[in-house]
Amino acid sequence: MAPCYDRRxxxxxxxxxxxxxxxxxxxxxxxxxxRVQVRWDPTAADGPPxxxxxxxxxxxxxxxxxxxxxxxxxxxxxxxRGLDPAPGVIALGGTQAAAGHAADARVTLxxxxxxxxxxxxxxxxxxxxxxxxxxxxGLARRxxxxxxxxxxxxxxxxxxxxARAIDVEIxxxxxxxxxxxxxxxxxxxxxxxxxxxxLTIPEVEFSHHLDGTFTVQTLVKRGPIDAWHAAxxxxxxxxxxxxxxxxxxxxxxTPRRRALALIRQHLRGRQARLEKSTFYDILExxxxxxxxxxxxxxxxxxRRYAPQVLGAFDLGELGTIVxxxxxxxxxxxxxMHDISARGRYNDWLRGRWNxxxxxxxxxxxxxxxxxxxxxxxxxxxxxxxxxRAVGDLAAAARNHTGHPExxxxxxxxxxxxxxxxxxxxxxxxxxxERASAEAAMWGTRPWPRANLAxxxxxxxxxxxxxxxxxxxxxxxxxxxxxxxxxxxxxxxRR
Numbered sequence: 156m157a158p159c160y161d162r163r164x165x166x167x168x169x170x171x172x173x174x175x176x177x178x179x180x181x182x183x184x185x186x187x188x189x190r191v192q193v194r195w196d197p198t199a200a201d202g203p204p205x206x207x208x209x210x211x212x213x214x215x216x217x218x219x220x221x222x223x224x225x226x227x228x229x230x231x232x233x234x235x236r237g238l239d240p241a242p243g244v245i246a247l248g249g250t251q252a253a254a255g256h257a258a259d260a261r262v263t264l265x266x267x268x269x270x271x272x273x274x275x276x277x278x279x280x281x282x283x284x285x286x287x288x289x290x291x292x293g294l295a296r297r298x299x300x301x302x303x304x305x306x307x308x309x310x311x312x313x314x315x316x317x318a319r320a321i322d323v324e325i326x327x328x329x330x331x332x333x334x335x336x337x338x339x340x341x342x343x344x345x346x347x348x349x350x351x352x353x354l355t356i357p358e359v360e361f362s363h364h365l366d367g368t369f370t371v372q373t374l375v376k377r378g379p380i381d382a383w384h385a386a387x388x389x390x391x392x393x394x395x396x397x398x399x400x401x402x403x404x405x406x407x408x409t410p411r412r413r414a415l416a417l418i419r420q421h422l423r424g425r426q427a428r429l430e431k432s433t434f435y436d437i438l439e440x441x442x443x444x445x446x447x448x449x450x451x452x453x454x455x456x457x458r459r460y461a462p463q464v465l466g467a468f469d470l471g472e473l474g475t476i477v478x479x480x481x482x483x484x485x486x487x488x489x490x491m492h493d494i495s496a497r498g499r500y501n502d503w504l505r506g507r508w509n510x511x512x513x514x515x516x517x518x519x520x521x522x523x524x525x526x527x528x529x530x531x532x533x534x535x536x537x538x539x540x541x542x543r544a545v546g547d548l549a550a551a552a553r554n555h556t557g558h559p560e561x562x563x564x565x566x567x568x569x570x571x572x573x574x575x576x577x578x579x580x581x582x583x584x585x586x587x588e589r590a591s592a593e594a595a596m597w598g599t600r601p602w603p604r605a606n607l608a609x610x611x612x613x614x615x616x617x618x619x620x621x622x623x624x625x626x627x628x629x630x631x632x633x634x635x636x637x638x639x640x641x642x643x644x645x646x647x648r649r
Contacts, residue, residue, distance in 0.1 A: 169192070169214055170199065170213075170242070171194070171196070172196060172200050172217050173200055173247070174200040174220065175220060178247070179197065180195070182218065183195050185271045186271065192214075200224075202234040203238055207238065213238050213241075213242045216243040216281050217242045217245075219235075219245075220246070221248030221256055221257050222247070222248045222252075225252065225253075225256060228246065228256040229259055232262055236289055241285050241294060243281030243284070245274075246260070246265070247264075248264050261329075263277050263280065283324075284324065286298035287324075287326070289329070290329055292311075292394055295394035296314065298325055299321060301313055308348065310395070311396075315348060318387045318388070318390060321387060323386060325390070326386045326391075327383075330375075330386055330390060333400045335471040337369065337401055338367070338370070338400055339365060339399050339404075340366070340367075340392065341396065341398065341399070344396060344397035345365075345397050357379045357380045357384075361378075361379060361388065365398055366411060367412045368412055368415050368469060373469050375389070404416040407621075415469070417624075418459070419471075420597055421459060421460075421598055421599075422470070422473050422477075423598070425460065426476060426598070429480075431510065432512055432513055433515065433516045434490055434500065435487075435516040437484055438452040438491065439599060440515060441515055441517060441519065442501070443519045455600040455632065456484055456600045459601055460481060460484065504516060514558070521555060524550070525558065529548065529561055531547040532546075532551060532568065536567075536571075541568055541571040541575070548565040549565055551564075552565050559596045560605045560608075562592065563606075563608035563609050567592070567611050567612055569588055570615060574615070582617065586616050589615075589616050592605070592608060592609045592612055601628060601629075603628075604636070606632075606639075607636060607642075609625050610623075610625040610626045610629070610642060611642065613625060614646065619646050619649065
């Protein structure tokens with residue numbers, strides 16, 4: 156199948172869909188000086204005017220105002236791309252906000268101050284790749300010059316088949332915006348395509364990798380089909396709805412997607428936590444930590460953030476922070492083990508106390524008070540005295556703010572108190588306290604008793620799958636947590 160466009164085609168007609176009179180006049184004069192037919196229509200600034208669709212009167216290229224449209228830019232572009240025939244579209248904008256909206260909307264941004272040659276070059280590229288702005292059945296059919304088939308699977312099959320011969324620049328351009336996004340195939344649609352023999356054997360094998368845990372850039376390199384075939388295939392599947400491309404894992408429906416989604420959340424949380432923090436925060440130890448405490452903390456941080464652990468995940472754009480983040484851990488461990496270096500570091504911290512943010516470099520007395528208060532709170536919970544437990548756990552969290560076990564334990568105790576009141580909305584309370592516990596745990600090393608408290612809140616929130624996940628993580632670190640064992644057994648019987 157030949158590509159939908161002729162490489163020799165040239166922009167001859169441009170529509171300036173701009174509300175700004177001065178800008179419209181300026182651009183019209185500039186382009187007309189280069190023998191381009193230009194029409195300025197301020198009524199088209201918010202999208203194609205009524206009656207334009209199907210009229211055949213659409214210009215080669217439409218110019219829209221990214222500064223003026225703001226967050227509406229994507230919706231307006233989708234409306235233009237939905238026309239038949241679809242025009243090429245470029246956006247004008249000179250602000251940082253416009254650049255962000257243009258990136259989200261997958262459109263080339265040109266500055267209003269650029270010269271005519273730059274504008275025409277962008278217009279020419281937009282015309283050549285006018286079917287690459289998004290991935291839909293309609294645009295795919297136009298790109299492939301095929302007619303709509305009434306049966307959805309037969310229609311999808313012809314698109315997938317024809318896509319194998321399309322000029323690769325269209326799928327490459329369409330996927331360029333999504334290089335670090337995840338691809339998740341729809342098993343039912345892919346199975347239907349297999350049933351009608353629309354997929355080759357290598358394509359069937361490749362589709363097994365579309366489990367939502369690999370990015371576009373990884374998939375096009377992994378085989379068994381070559382990179383260009385993979386790009387065409389992903390483009391075709393996405394266009395017909397047999398695959399979805401998302402910036403984050405699509406959902407938590409499988410253990411692999413759940414694990415990936417959670418580690419991405421932890422990495423972002425850790426990056427935020429460690430900004431302007433201390434070596435104590437990196438290892439999550441207090442200044443009273445002894446050698447065995449340092450090593451235990453190092454091992455637990457490594458269970459979640461070591462490069463060899465994270466190497467099992469396709470982290471997309473977050474992959475670049477793994478090595479620098481782990482280098483901080485190694486440095487912190489080295490300094491904490493060296494008594495002289497640790498003393499010099501503490502002196503350095505005292506001189507910069509107003510510049511840092513810390514949850515762990517706290518006074519030894521406060522840390523010890525927190526430990527004792529937490530122990531009392533745990534005993535009170537075990538005895539069923541939830542009101543006393545709230546007081547003790549609040550004292551622990553007050554003396555050591557941000558400690559995952561203290562904050563998660565307090566969230567569970569608060570839930571117990573509030574849920575016991577007459578007329579209490581237990582589901583709403585569970586969701587609120589679950590969010591509080593999760594916020595205290597994102598970006599930390601594993602804390603088994605915090606995981607147990609969070610699992611209890613997940614179960615109260617009606618989310619047994621998440622509860623099981625957190626219980627299994629807790630027991631992987633500390634197999635001797637009777638409450639975790641009991642709750643997991645109870646959940647598994649359901």
